[in-house]
Amino acid sequence: MGRKTSPMNNTSCIVTLFMIVLCASNVFVCRGEWEPTWSTKAAEEAEAVAAIACSGHGRAYLDGLILKGMKKPVCECNACYGGSDCSKLLSDCAADAGSGDPYFLEPFWMQRAASSAILVSGWHRMGYTYSDGTFISELLVQYIKRLHATVGNAITEGKYIIFGSGSTQLLNAAVYGLSPNASMSPAKVVATAPYFPVYRTQTQFFNSRDFSYEGDTSLWKNKTDKNSLFIEFVTSPNNPDGKLTKGILHGSNVKTIHDRAYYWPHFTAIPSPADDDLMLYTISKLTGHAGTRFGWAIIKDKAVYDKMLTYIEMNTMGVSREAQLRALKVLDVALEGDGKQIFQFAYSTLRDRWIRLKETISKTKRFSLQNLSSQYCTFFKRERDPSPAYAWLKCERKEDKNCYKILEAAGINGREGSLYSAEDRYVRLSLIRSQDDFEILISKLKVLVAKD
């Protein structure tokens, strides 16, 4: 398998001829007294796994097959596909429009197999720190700054950058970082519905003496008593509805955490670079590598940066070196050429999905979608159409109070509005999953709409 049977291009032919000359002329070289080519086994394992097609409806992974030492390849099939090679379309299978698994970007990486692969040696970065004594790859910081400069979605000059195991870890690190010391009363953490539920659940779960979750921002508008500190979560574009939002609370005792996970040309126009005091970004929604668990915070205030660094050290002693290496590699590919390819791919994919969804929903008055309009994008340097990560679907009929159940009955699994502290008249449908998931979603919706 692998190299032996692999086809060759002209370059490798020249290499081959060169090697042959070596062999013919220098028997010594061919007796293997020198180190063997140690990367061959890993390369062959990876190519053997990648060669398993799974009918285009599943995936075989390195940690699902070769290491298991199994005779037969194992395909992990997409939802609604089965069989050893994922060729079987399962009947009566519900559409999964639940989680934000960003598989819509997987084809981009498969098209760039050679440039996006990494070979990790057994002795790669075994220690606790990089050579500068930190947990943060300085090279990766440089790549992140270059990317923001290229995209124009964040001002990094004169700011500090730290890493987290996904922005998930950074959300709580930021709350700790902005909270007052024990002498003051606990900070009041708030967010505006509909909002990403983790802001609430995480703050409540860690149950710190330094802060507590105090409900919807609207409860505190013009009521931010000077005696306590407020920490407002602002997500822009917003999850679930994709709207570009702004903070509601203002004043010297109000701190804001700007979750910028979706502030990329995939999902929204970029009117101008974000220049907030505390901004969170994640690779999950940028390159689609959610499993890598890598995010970063861009922080203006040194004291907040220092406290967040302490949080990350106390919590996990930094972010996995393998995750940082992978992030470096995928950002390296994202920055290739004019640095527009990944954004063009992602935007056109999501734009097409949004158009098809809108067209499907337009056939009925029973359902509606959030209203998003075209806007000028400083990155694409033109008006761009909406291409949100999620549909925020509303059941319009008075009696359809539980929209989730209505969709569920039609074989569509989304997420209840109440999860986002909104009415259950709303459902979030994920549009960033695999093409298979999206096609099944559309076909189920067409049937539902036709029934109307």
Place this chain on the structure above:
Amino acid sequence: MGRKTSPMNNTSCIVTLFMIVLCASNVFVCRGEWEPTWSTKAAEEAEAVAAIACSGHGRAYLDGLILKGMKKPVCECNACYGGSDCSKLLSDCAADAGSGDPYFLEPFWMQRAASSAILVSGWHRMGYTYSDGTFISELLVQYIKRLHATVGNAITEGKYIIFGSGSTQLLNAAVYGLSPNASMSPAKVVATAPYFPVYRTQTQFFNSRDFSYEGDTSLWKNKTDKNSLFIEFVTSPNNPDGKLTKGILHGSNVKTIHDRAYYWPHFTAIPSPADDDLMLYTISKLTGHAGTRFGWAIIKDKAVYDKMLTYIEMNTMGVSREAQLRALKVLDVALEGDGKQIFQFAYSTLRDRWIRLKETISKTKRFSLQNLSSQYCTFFKRERDPSPAYAWLKCERKEDKNCYKILEAAGINGREGSLYSAEDRYVRLSLIRSQDDFEILISKLKVLVAKD
């Protein structure tokens, strides 16, 4: 670089000849109309980096060189070595015996370059979960159970296993997991000096309403009032002194977190498999991959397991897939053959270091080391000599109250006893760092002892 200039063994010559025949006989193949061998670039990058020797006193890394697109290789030199190729021994350079960077295992992995390498494709595991919907690789769980069965250092049957970003994350997850719900008074977290400082600093930093750090265990012996829950940290073998320890508090309101990071045949005899209710292990001190940030907890109680799972989900949404893949690969190598090689390598390295250190210190009455004796090891099936991860050095002279300063003046940087809640008459010296660090430590100690 890489393949072009790489030497070949007989097998690759046969492969080469086979390729040549292909080229000669089939021009079509050589025009590159077929997919190229996509792993070649990554393999060549990795081999080019690995080929940089750095004089044996440093290391070049993939994320230090190729991705940076630099013309010249960059060596990251070991402490006290400098120059572009790390060949220059720096004068007046202090010995670093501080952190527990486990570089003593690096040679083991360099000797197993082929079997320990992984090639990660650009589309490897992009989603949030594995195909079973969890954040935990079931295959890796199986490997961990096999390893514990092989070593005989933990009973895993009938217990639950969860992963963390190093045992660091699991320490706090365990405290949350064992803490009572809000209705009860906060749990009292305690540890016995000398102890690993993170138990205290982490518990204090997160400042939860559910628990608080309440000092040394000895303060509470026979005083564990039934009204509050106690959480005792027990590290065995202990960091810093390498002693096999047991819990001190007992009773229905006492829960114990057994930190088993050092319970491997490298560091101690294995008298019997550990069978505690909550045990923490980490790959850092097992294979030396501290930078990977991977640890696991073995948990008996389902309710504790569930709460710890929630903690990991709320905190980081599981552990990086790259970290789990790396852990799987290195455990796969560790389990090769009779599964004894890594332990034999690690034990003999640390045993030799301990013998040399004891011999050096034996030349004076000014300093002493912790007293460790040979003990029967069920893994090696024989008496084994001591081979601790750290020396717990004591300054014996009445006036030498600050042992750290005395060593520092002699060009030896350890860690103050007070960090471990002990007297500053003690210093921890790390014995698990690179051979370079150990050699410099010994030479500095010899000079200091000779002065006596």
